[in-house]
Amino acid sequence: MDLSSFREVFAAEARDYLQSLNEELLSFERNPEDESAIDNMFRAAHSLKGMAGTMGFSELAEFTHEMESVLDLLRTGELEPTTDVINVLFRAVDTLELLLDQTINDEMISPYGEQMAALKALVDSPRSVVTQTKDERMFSAELNEFNRETIKQGIAQGYYAFAVSVVLKPNTILKSVRVFTVFQALEEVATIVQSNPSAEDLDDEKFDRQFALVVLTKESEQNIRQIVEGISEIESVLVEEVSLDDRPEAGPQNASEIAAAMDVSVSATPVRTSRHDPLVRVETERLDKLINLVGELVISRTQVIEMVKGGESADRTGALDQLDRITTELQYAAMSLRMVPIKQVFDRFPRMVRDLAQARGKDINLKISGETTELDRSIVNQIGDPLVHLIRNSIDHGIESRDERIANGKPEVGTIRLSARHEGSHILIEISDDGRGLDVDRIRDKAIERGLLPGGTKEISMTEAVNLLFHPGFSTAETVTDLSGRGVGLDAVKATVESLSGTIDVESEPGEWTRTTIKLPLTLAIIKALLVEVDGETVAIPIQAVRENIQIEPGQVKSIQQNDVIMLRNEVLPLYDLGECLGFEPVDRSGPLPVIIVEVRGEKVGFIVEDLIGQQEIVIKSLSSIVGDVKGVAGATVLGNGRIALIIDNSTLIG
Amino acid sequence: MAKTVLITDDTAFMRMTLRNVIEKNGYEVVGEAANGEEAITLYQELKPDLVTMDITMPKVDGITAIKEIMKIDPQAKIIVCSAMGQKPMVIEALSAGAKDFLVKPFDAERVVESLRKIGS
Numbered sequence: 001m002d003l004s005s006f007r008e009v010f011a012a013e014a015r016d017y018l019q020s021l022n023e024e025l026l027s028f029e030r031n032p033e034d035e036s037a038i039d040n041m042f043r044a045a046h047s048l049k050g051m052a053g054t055m056g057f058s059e060l061a062e063f064t065h066e067m068e069s070v071l072d073l074l075r076t077g078e079l080e081p082t083t084d085v086i087n088v089l090f091r092a093v094d095t096l097e098l099l100l101d102q103t104i105n106d107e108m109i110s111p112y113g114e115q116m117a118a119l120k121a122l123v124d125s126p127r128s129v130v131t132q133t134k135d136e137r138m139f140s141a142e143l144n145e146f147n148r149e150t151i152k153q154g155i156a157q158g159y160y161a162f163a164v165s166v167v168l169k170p171n172t173i174l175k176s177v178r179v180f181t182v183f184q185a186l187e188e189v190a191t192i193v194q195s196n197p198s199a200e201d202l203d204d205e206k207f208d209r210q211f212a213l214v215v216l217t218k219e220s221e222q223n224i225r226q227i228v229e230g231i232s233e234i235e236s237v238l239v240e241e242v243s244l245d246d247r248p249e250a251g252p253q254n255a256s257e258i259a260a261a262m263d264v265s266v267s268a269t270p271v272r273t274s275r276h277d278p279l280v281r282v283e284t285e286r287l288d289k290l291i292n293l294v295g296e297l298v299i300s301r302t303q304v305i306e307m308v309k310g311g312e313s314a315d316r317t318g319a320l321d322q323l324d325r326i327t328t329e330l331q332y333a334a335m336s337l338r339m340v341p342i343k344q345v346f347d348r349f350p351r352m353v354r355d356l357a358q359a360r361g362k363d364i365n366l367k368i369s370g371e372t373t374e375l376d377r378s379i380v381n382q383i384g385d386p387l388v389h390l391i392r393n394s395i396d397h398g399i400e401s402r403d404e405r406i407a408n409g410k411p412e413v414g415t416i417r418l419s420a421r422h423e424g425s426h427i428l429i430e431i432s433d434d435g436r437g438l439d440v441d442r443i444r445d446k447a448i449e450r451g452l453l454p455g456g457t458k459e460i461s462m463t464e465a466v467n468l469l470f471h472p473g474f475s476t477a478e479t480v481t482d483l484s485g486r487g488v489g490l491d492a493v494k495a496t497v498e499s500l501s502g503t504i505d506v507e508s509e510p511g512e513w514t515r516t517t518i519k520l521p522l523t524l525a526i527i528k529a530l531l532v533e534v535d536g537e538t539v540a541i542p543i544q545a546v547r548e549n550i551q552i553e554p555g556q557v558k559s560i561q562q563n564d565v566i567m568l569r570n571e572v573l574p575l576y577d578l579g580e581c582l583g584f585e586p587v588d589r590s591g592p593l594p595v596i597i598v599e600v601r602g603e604k605v606g607f608i609v610e611d612l613i614g615q616q617e618i619v620i621k622s623l624s625s626i627v628g629d630v631k632g633v634a635g636a637t638v639l640g641n642g643r644i645a646l647i648i649d650n651s652t653l654i655g
Numbered sequence: 656m657a658k659t660v661l662i663t664d665d666t667a668f669m670r671m672t673l674r675n676v677i678e679k680n681g682y683e684v685v686g687e688a689a690n691g692e693e694a695i696t697l698y699q700e701l702k703p704d705l706v707t708m709d710i711t712m713p714k715v716d717g718i719t720a721i722k723e724i725m726k727i728d729p730q731a732k733i734i735v736c737s738a739m740g741q742k743p744m745v746i747e748a749l750s751a752g753a754k755d756f757l758v759k760p761f762d763a764e765r766v767v768e769s770l771r772k773i774g775s
Binding site: 006009010013014040042043046047049050051053054056061065068072173174176177180181184230231232233 | 665666667668669671672675711712713737738739740742745746749750755756758759760761765768769772773775
């Protein structure tokens with residue numbers, strides 16, 4: 001069968017199983033008594049094997065099979081779940097992930113012999129089975145003395161005695177079970193007196209394709225044949241009456257000929273497409289709702305058409321209200337299709353924390369909550385790396401060694417909490433640890449060393465310390481190891497968060513805990529913006545970046561080294577003309593000037609604008625590729641009046 | 656009229672491949688169950704001519720489901736689906752009343768043979 005169209009479904013589902021293997025392995029490691037974890041793992045490996053086999057992905061199937069064997073031994077208790085065993089399994093999952101990706105993308109399969117051997121070693125270790133090499137029994141249907149007697153009596157009581165010779169199809173899988181079905185079917189109408197090979201050998205599959213039974217029955221020869229023929233995977237059946245002077249027929253002579261004539265079908269290699277995760281999973285409920293709304297929209301359209309035609313009966317307000325309601329709902333329904341649970345990102349952390357903690361020789365418990373919180377797909381795709389960064393920091397620098405924790409009277413096992421929750425139109429992601437907290441003095445020393453603070457600076461506040469951490473000049477890669485505080489590229493984390501229109505904040509109690517909070521908008525497609533006017537054009541500033549709006553007199557603009565500045569509550573802020581920044585005419589400075597205070601790369605900056613228009617939700621449209629990336633412009637939006645407004649990218653607006 | 660089939664498997668992928676084979680061969684797939692529990696419910700609802708039943712499934716496994724369905728309808732025609740190495744369970748399923756068994760990976764011809772033989 002051609003399965004190429006199922007590749008994507010296969011890939012998506014296979015990834016789910018790998019994820020579940022990872023998760024269950026973690027929970028199994030924590031609690032080896034947990035039978036459900038091992039059962040779930042076994043089931044996942046098992047399903048994966050079946051799927052891979054069906055797709056003809058032999059490497060995957062083969063590898064999963066080996067993994068399943070190990071899991072089975074764990075399940076039956078024949079194998080002890082030592083750390084070594086668990087590690088082999090974790091590596092096996094990694095190998096599977098790699099194999100899956102390479103298989104799906106039609107890439108070269110990298111060697112996995114080592115992992116395979118590791119699994120095999122586990123399978124072989126607990127019970128070094130000596131494979132029995134019993135010589136193949138010759139097929140013979142000679143009745144023994146006891147059975148002869150039984151048959152004799154049977155015949156005397158009006159039964160027929162038949163020798164039933166059966167040949168299975170080539171490539172019959174689970175031959176013994178097939179034999180069992182034959183037994184089962186015959187036993188409904190007959191008594192099986194003898195079998196050749198013996199029942200035991202049949203059960204152990206110590207036969208090729210042919211076996212014979214002697215049965216006592218009241219059914220006719222033909223009925224018996226039909227019963228056996230009605231069973232799957234039977235190539236031929238021969239039923240002959242047994243005369244006690246005779247040996248039963250040893251099966252059809254031409255069995256091998258039949259086998260040779262059997263067409264060995266070679267399955268065609270499926271046509272392969274290589275695309276990466278083009279599938280999106282959406283709850284059917286959400287799709288149904290969308291379809292419903294579109295249905296309502298169609299009705300509403302009719303009403304509006306009526307209204308425009310000016311029919312007397314047309315209910316104008318009603319029709320427009322209806323349209324308004326439907327489009328709003330439609331907007332939310334469509335948006336909800338983009339929403340995915342943050343679980344997708346969180347799921348990788350238990351494993352990461354486990355591996356890293358093990359490598360660092362620390363005991364760390366990761367507690368995750370709120371993983372069902374949903375946010376925009378595009379944000380989910382980008383937030384992973386910053387979170388990895390922060391969690392790594394917690395493991396590397398936050399959580400102390402076991403000895404240090406005991407010495408400080410803390411619980412031996414450190415805890416990292418990762419949580420997500422909604423707050424208004426935002427999602428809050430918190431990463432906290434009960435480690436040593438931020439060492440303000442160290443941060444100060446390092447900042448002085450880096451020239452970020454004047455030498456001899458004594459006290460700095462926690463807030464200042466945090467700001468320094470996010471400063472691009474604060475940390476560089478080569479200092480990661482010799483600094484036992486935080487600061488591993490936190491500026492990169494901040495940049496990513498800000499590019500997602502989010503904010504990041506760190507709080508800490510030295511010696512006790514550290515908590516990083518990331519606040520992100522639920523979606524990037526629709527944002528709240530402050531609309532302002534410059535040079536007769538409307539410009540949208542994402543509200544996220546706006547700190548405040550003030551009004552100044554032209555005289556308040558001061559100049560330092562030919563640059564405009566203003567004083568705001570004893571702070572000197574650089575002042576720019578938004579019109580000029582965007583290449584429009586500068587704002588006329590004859591009257592009072594509205595100034596928007598915007599945060600640009602962590603610094604407050606003032607922008608003079610012509611006029612304030614107000615706050616509004618806008619839909620972000622990216623600029624056409626013909627225009628390309630324009631410095632300072634994040635995109636454009638269509639306003640209610642049909643005009644287009646540019647959306648400011650505050651991070652690149654000024655150089 | 657085409658014989659009706661209820662597919663039971665916990666993986667959507669397996670259900671799809673089975674459906675593909677089954678429908679191509681003139682049977683009508685009237686339902687898909689993702690576990691034994693669903694299979695029992697759907698069996699009563701849909702009264703299919705044939706049922707394919709995976710063994711290892713969450714919630715209610717295939718063997719339990721076979722037993723339950725056989726209680727509801729002793730005439731039920733259930734084909735148990737297993738992977739290699741599940742012999743004891745296949746035997747158990749057959750003893751519980753399954754009429755035939757299929758081994759994954761499925762061979763289309765085998766699937767059809769089984770449906771034909773068990774369905775007749």
